[in-house]
Amino acid sequence: MNALLRTVLNHLIKTGDLTVTDAEGVKHRFGDKTGDPRHIHIKTRRAERAIAINPELKLAEAYMAGDLDFLEGDMYGLLQLVFENAGPIAAKEPWMRAIDGARRAGRRLQQINTIARASWHVRHHYDLSGDLYRLFLDPDMQYSCAYFETPKATLAEAQLAKKRHIAAKLLVKPGHRLLDIGCGWGGLGLYMAKYLKADVTGVTLSEEQHAVANERATEEGLSSTARFNLQDYRSLQEPFDRIVSVGMFEHVGVNHFAEYFQHTARLLKRDGVFLLHAIGRSDGPGATNPFIRKYIFPGGYIPALSEVLPHIERAGLVVTDIEILRLHYAETLKAWREAFMANRDIAKSIYDERFCRMWEFYLAASESAFRWQNMMVFQIQIAHRQDAVPLTRNYIEAEEKRLKRLDSAPRGANTEMPVRSRGATGK
Template identity: 75%
Template sequence: MNGLLHTVLKRIVKTGNLSVTDSKLITSRYGDGSGAHIHIKFNTAHAERAIAFDPELKLGQCYMDGELDVVEGDIYGLLQLVFENTGPTAATQPWMKALSFARRSLRRLQQMNTIMRSSRNIKSHYDLSGALYDLFLDPDKQYSCAYFETPEATLAEAQLAKKRHIAAKLLINEGDKLLDIGCGWGGLGLYMAKFLKADVTGVTLSEEQHAIANQRAAQDNLSHSAKFELKDYRHLTDSYDRISSVGMFEHVGVGHFAEYFQHVARLLKKDGVFLLHSIGRSDGPGVTNPFIRHHIFPGGYIPALSEVLPHIEKAGLIVTDIEILRLHYAETLKAWREAFMARRDEAKALYDERFCRMWEFYLAGSESAFRWQDMMVFHIQIAHRQESVPLTRNYIEAEEKRLRRLDSKRASANTENRNHAFTQNERKLSHTPCESV
């Protein structure tokens, strides 16, 4: 085995049960033998050297390219073993820390998300086949952190709860003009139009999402109140009573935070409310994981609150509420990962084995980040005026209860309609003459 890799593994893996077969087919054991057995096999000497020097980038790349296989266990189990030994800090050796410092020095350049570059970055991920996302997302195609009100909640229930939670914080009145920055496939905007009677405008840079969102609005007879545009939020000129941004801020880039909140301040009416839902870091400013930056979200960055709040203040806006969702995204990603793996063959038919390995690593690595690497999700409620929201937070729970009742009524009505249609069909069948055999 590569000597540097052996030294790193021996120094890091103190607990757990790891077997490593090198490219010469020699197997070594690491850890104290506790826990599930993880066995990995290096197929090339190059992978041994590369991972020893730069594991943050090369572990995922070598797995994706077939230079590394997991013989027993899976990638998620391997990452769990690593992070439970290293803690939140992945860079454990001096040269790894130097690489991390160099990447941090370049982050503004890597996150220079001009309007043209932002469009290109978004298309590289969100314009993948809609059939791919259907394999693992909930039926409403929510591609952001769900809100698990109970541990037993299904993914679909938790995503519905997320929409209720956001809607409650926005204090939407019937007829309010609502802007959804980064609207995805339209699920949140359609919910606001249907249940809150809001006049919704959603913007996205993904052609795939734009087409599907408008198609869904037409199918639900909501085209008059929910419109989705293929447009950068920086090009908008109207003003809005309410603004939401869910899972989009991660694509803004640290050098554009000031610009982002200046546009929010311009677009939000003086008595308006804005809700920002974003992944965040609880351990302070950092750098985008290089595998994620290279292969999944180019131009993306997960911010710390300490990097965000000063720009809100400088834009003349007021923070009226902050909530931290800790393990909700870990549970969301677990559901996505398990669903993707259950339908992996279908994903492979859409793309190829290399793509499937890349997404396995992406989903497993992302879940690991929320369980062991100090990642979380934050909600920041923002306004121009402090009196734009009630004095206490009781209104959030009260509005969620009201929306939950509406959701239940809709579910009951849908069940009754299905049962009625089934009964009518049975009646028709009972009056249909049978053919003789």
């Protein structure tokens, strides 16, 4: 085995049971032999050396290329073993810290998301076959963190609860003009139009999502109140009563945070409410994981709150509420990973084995980051005025209960109850 790799594994794996068969066929065992065994075979010396020097990228690439295989366990189990030994913030060897430093220094060059480049970056991921996403997403095609009200909630139930939770924070009233920045396949916007009677404009840079969202609006008879445009939010001019953005801010990039909030401030009416739902870092600013940047989300970046809040302030906006969703995305990703693996043969027929290994690593690593490392989801409620929302948060639960009566009712049933005015004081 490569000497550097053996040193790294000896330092890192103190508990658990990891066996590595090296390129020469020799077995090496690490840990205290407790827990479920994991056994990997690294087939080439080149792969051993690459993984030792740059594990965040080269472990995935070796697996994608077939230079690493599992004799016992799977990728998720291996990552669990590594992260549970490393702790919340993984200790890194000096050369790994140097690589991280170089990534941080160069991150602004990697996140130039002009309108033209942003469109290409989005198409790279979201214009994959819709049949692929249908293999693991819920029926509404929600490709963002769900909201698990109970541990036993299904993925579909949790995604519906997420839409209720967001809608409740937005205080949407019938006829409100609502902008959905990064509207995905249209599920959230259609929910707002159907149950809250909002006039919805959704924007996306994905041609696949644009087509599906409008097709769904037509099928549900909502095309007059829910329109989805193939458009960059920066080209919009008209004002909106409500703005929502779910899972899009991660694609903005540090270079464009100021621009993002300046535009949303301009688009939001003076008495409006904006709800931003995005992935964040709990340990401060960093750099995009090299595997994610190269293969999954080019141009993307997960920000720390300390990087986001100053730009909200400078745009003249007021933060009226912040909520941190901790393990909700770990549970969401678990459901996606299990569904993807159950349908792996179908995914392989759409793409190929290398693609399936890439996505297996993506889903396993992402879940691991939320479960054992530094990733979380934040929801920031934003306004121009301090009195744009009620004084206490009680209105959120009350509105969720009202919406649950509506979206859970049998088709054709009238369960709407008279709603008291939800003015700024909440009285």
